[in-house]
Amino acid sequence: EIVLTQSPATLSVSPGERVTLSCRATESVTNNLAWYQQKPGQAPRLLIHGASSRATGIPARFSGSGSGTDFTLAISSLQSEDFGVYYCQQYYNWPLTFGGGTKVEIK
Amino acid sequence: QVQLVQSGAEVKKPGSSVKVSCKASGGAFSTSGINWVRQVPGQGLEWMGRIIPILGLATFAQRFQDRVSITADKSTTTAYMEVSSLRFEDTAVYFCARDFSTGSNAFDIWGQGTMVTVSS
Numbered sequence: 001e002i003v004l005t006q007s008p009a010t011l012s013v014s015p016g017e018r019v020t021l022s023c024r025a026t027e028s029v030t031n032n033l034a035w036y037q038q039k040p041g042q043a044p045r046l047l048i049h050g051a052s053s054r055a056t057g058i059p060a061r062f063s064g065s066g067s068g069t070d071f072t073l074a075i076s077s078l079q080s081e082d083f084g085v086y087y088c089q090q091y092y093n094w095p096l097t098f099g100g101g102t103k104v105e106i107k
Numbered sequence: 108q109v110q111l112v113q114s115g116a117e118v119k120k121p122g123s124s125v126k127v128s129c130k131a132s133g134g135a136f137s138t139s140g141i142n143w144v145r146q147v148p149g150q151g152l153e154w155m156g157r158i159i160p161i162l163g164l165a166t167f168a169q170r171f172q173d174r175v176s177i178t179a180d181k182s183t184t185t186a187y188m189e190v191s192s193l194r195f196e197d198t199a200v201y202f203c204a205r206d207f208s209t210g211s212n213a214f215d216i217w218g219q220g221t222m223v224t225v226s227s
Binding site: 046 | 142151152153154157166167168169202204207211212213214215217218219220
């Protein structure tokens, strides 16, 4: 199965700062990669699909890039409501797999 | 606006079974893949399997295929996920989630989650 490794595990960031999260796959997933945000006690929310396409209603400060094995989620100017855990997911091959997550804390 | 509403929390004994439902309302059901994702408390997300209701065809992650069944009832637009031979380590929140589109297995709509506790 394709293993996704996310880094860093935890990030402590001040509001207004730029944030970049990384997701690396053990083999190419082309652009079949999604990013989710999850807050405590809630279901995940789709942010990015197709590696770089924002989902409906997602603010423009969120952007995704990459293809193949290396992907990045960027938040251009972190807002206080952006805290949570961010997961990447590949849907290139079965079984679908998720990365271990990056926890974003507000400093 | 499509919504997925799941059944309520369950407490089960080891060795028993649990069946969680996921009712879709407000949009297409039969042609959209419905997935099940597990989250052990404090841990990450794990895909368990999926079904395309119009086909009745289920696909599973290998580690779940012996103890998990996934079904769908088109008439009630409800998907079901059953785990048998429950173990303590099956204690988790179980989510259903819809495929974003045909050919894209990103998940755009999620249920609220169902907490399953396995306790003696």
